Amino acid sequence: MSARDCGGCTLCCKVMGIAALEKPLGRWCPHCKIGKGCGIYETRPDECRTFNCLWLQRENLGPEWRPDRAKFVMAPSADGAVLLVQVDPGAPDAWRRAPYHATFREWSRAAIAAERQLIVMVDDRATVVLPDRDVALGRVGPGDRIVSRRVVDGGRQRIEPRVERGG
Ligand code: SF4
Ligand code: SF4
Numbered sequence: 001m002s003a004r005d006c007g008g009c010t011l012c013c014k015v016m017g018i019a020a021l022e023k024p025l026g027r028w029c030p031h032c033k034i035g036k037g038c039g040i041y042e043t044r045p046d047e048c049r050t051f052n053c054l055w056l057q058r059e060n061l062g063p064e065w066r067p068d069r070a071k072f073v074m075a076p077s078a079d080g081a082v083l084l085v086q087v088d089p090g091a092p093d094a095w096r097r098a099p100y101h102a103t104f105r106e107w108s109r110a111a112i113a114a115e116r117q118l119i120v121m122v123d124d125r126a127t128v129v130l131p132d133r134d135v136a137l138g139r140v141g142p143g144d145r146i147v148s149r150r151v152v153d154g155g156r157q158r159i160e161p162r163v164e165r166g167g
Contacts, residue, residue, distance in 0.1 A: 004056050008035045011067040012053060015086045016075075020045035026089040026123045035068075051075070054083070070094060072120075082146075083111065085120040092122045104129045112159060117148050128161035135161045142166075 013032035017025040031039040054074035067073045071094035072087040108118045109131040120127045126140045143166025151160045
């Protein structure tokens with residue numbers, strides 16, 4: 001059960017991929033009534049039925065975090081190991097603006113301590129946000145995996161994200 005409702009936001013119907021509809025990332029679903037809701041609400045795929053972005057789940061996120069205003073959709077993975085930030089390709093730098101980027105840096109500190117990752121995607125291009133830097137990894141395919149390992153270098157520890165290519 002979500003603590004909030006979507007109001008006039010329909011951004012996930014643009015930025016997220018929907019396999020059941022063969023809808024790619026970053027393009028409006030043909031069934032979306034932009035700013036209003038779903039045109040096939042009663043028969044929408046399960047992926048749409050079960051999707052709850054982080055803004056819906058977290059009442060402590062202010063109005064500036066509503067996805068249609070922020071221009072990105074945040075969604076934790078099912079196992080909680082990744083916080084995905086899927087950005088509207090029409091505003092690819094939206095996540096770098098204040099207050100978002102500094103907040104992502106803060107969240108990434110806690111995420112790393114808990115062996116989790118904060119990953120920003122613009123279409124299929126990934127950037128891992130770390131407390132001290134952002135690491136752009138380029139295109140990531142459906143079978144690929146992003147892993148962040150601790151590397152000891154000159155007696156100092158740093159996090160090194162990379163893509164493990166699937167199949
Ligand atoms: S991005 Fe979140 S708030 Fe916006 S329509 Fe989707 S689920 Fe609702
Ligand atoms: S089917 Fe409806 S809920 Fe699902 S992406 Fe399309 S418009 Fe959005």
